[in-house]
Amino acid sequence: MLHRVLPRGRRAFDSLSEQEILALAISSEEDDARIYRAYADGLRADYPGSATMFEQMAAEEDEHRRRLIARHRARFGDSIPLIRREHVRGYYERRPDWLVRPLGIDRTRARARQMEEQAARFYRAAAARTADAETRRLLGDLAAAEAGHIATAGRLESTHAPEEVQADEAETERRQFILTYVQPGLAGLMDGSVSTLAPIFAAAFATGNTWSTFLVGLSASVGAGISMGFTEAASDDGVISGRGSPVKRGLATGIMTTVGGLGHALPYLIPEFWTATMIAILVVFVELWAITWIQHRYMETPWLRASLQIALGGALVLAAGILIGNA
Incomplete structure (x- = not known):
């Protein structure tokens, strides 16, 4: 009975190897891009400006994923371990967009900001546990990028969802x-x-x-x-x-x-x-x-x-x- 409520089979983040950290980052970026595109699809009919904003944020997550895959290929080859956020104890979770519909515009933007803050914390923690200089540099760059996404989202919002559009x-x-x-x-x-x-x-x-x-x-x-x-x-x-x-x-x-x-x-x-x-x-x-x-x-x-x-x-x-x- 207890196995249904206790997180058995999950790994501690501190136990992950450098390859597993890269694999976790790749799967996380894939999930975040998917979520942003789902937000864009859910908002497009009523909030086209914000939908465009989320599409561009998804494109940025795709670019992060490509950089991570390139680094994994250079360091460990083409075979990426299957490890996702639900396999790691204490890792932040993402709620699928169908659980939070209808997508209120303010709640969706707030959720996106929270996603970026969580991702930035993950990359900072991952960089601290990596010995390889190039991998550490990439993870540090991604931490800065995710932290900067809040400002990027603000710029995208001002472009695609200015005050009159938000009104x-x-x-x-x-x-x-x-x-x-x-x-x-x-x-x-x-x-x-x-x-x-x-x-x-x-x-x-x-x-x-x-x-x-x-x-x-x-x-x-x-x-x-x-x-x-x-x-x-x-x-x-x-x-x-x-x-x-x-x-x-x-x-x-x-x-x-x-x-x-x-x-x-x-x-x-x-x-x-x-x-x-x-x-x-x-x-x-x-x-x-x-x-x-x-x-x-x-x-x-x-x-x-x-x-x-x-x-x-x-x-x-x-x-x-x-x-x-x-x-």
């Missing part, structure tokens, strides 16, 4: 976030907060029993969340509309629908009826204010119009629930 890319990312998460989540929060008002307060005033009211609210909230989530996911695959993954939109809608309904159902866990009801009504006002703020903040709806729409709709549904419960 456009940031706006594109913000718009995608709104389409994938904010709009579906807001629709769910509105549905959960408003549509469950009538059944919860009708049950409260009809029965006067807080536990029964809570069960009604729980079932209404969970049922509405499941229904809204599946409806959102099935309504649009996101390919043509560009609204993003239907699974993510469905989860955002379903979760926020459930949260919106549970907000004013949870107070009925309090045994005292009027205390629970007053707190529930207070929670309703908080929910309606939150919806209004989200509409104004992300959907750019004027405060007055958003307030009137939400307040009027919420008040009508709340009144309907209380009237039906007292009938």
Whole structure:
């Protein structure tokens, strides 16, 4: 059992020979070039300037790999040992790009900077353990090159992703976030907060029993969340509309629908009826204010119009629930 979680079979970095260090550097440069090209492919549709930047960084990693292979051939011949970063204990790891998608532009640039810093540290440590003068010089040059890549990335960024391009890319990312998460989540929060008002307060005033009211609210909230989530996911695959993954939109809608309904159902866990009801009504006002703020903040709806729409709709549904419960 322990062999599944303990890093058995890994070599300590200090135990690597000069040939193995060169082989590790070659495989690392191959991986980094692959990752940069994957970043470029993932960003090209929405962030062409940054995609070009990552393509050029990949080309630089390819040049490093060629220099390392040439040095290995001169020193040890054409047969390069198979050694990769996962074979070395304590060596830095790289996450494949498909694990971090969607590729947020700021996160991707930050990850690239981290990759260059890690590579520079590796080459400095490798150079310190190498006795051959020419190999040591190459590794030292690559350490300086990797450290300089942060500045190079800055220059490439200013060329291919100047401030106006970065502003456009940031706006594109913000718009995608709104389409994938904010709009579906807001629709769910509105549905959960408003549509469950009538059944919860009708049950409260009809029965006067807080536990029964809570069960009604729980079932209404969970049922509405499941229904809204599946409806959102099935309504649009996101390919043509560009609204993003239907699974993510469905989860955002379903979760926020459930949260919106549970907000004013949870107070009925309090045994005292009027205390629970007053707190529930207070929670309703908080929910309606939150919806209004989200509409104004992300959907750019004027405060007055958003307030009137939400307040009027919420008040009508709340009144309907209380009237039906007292009938």
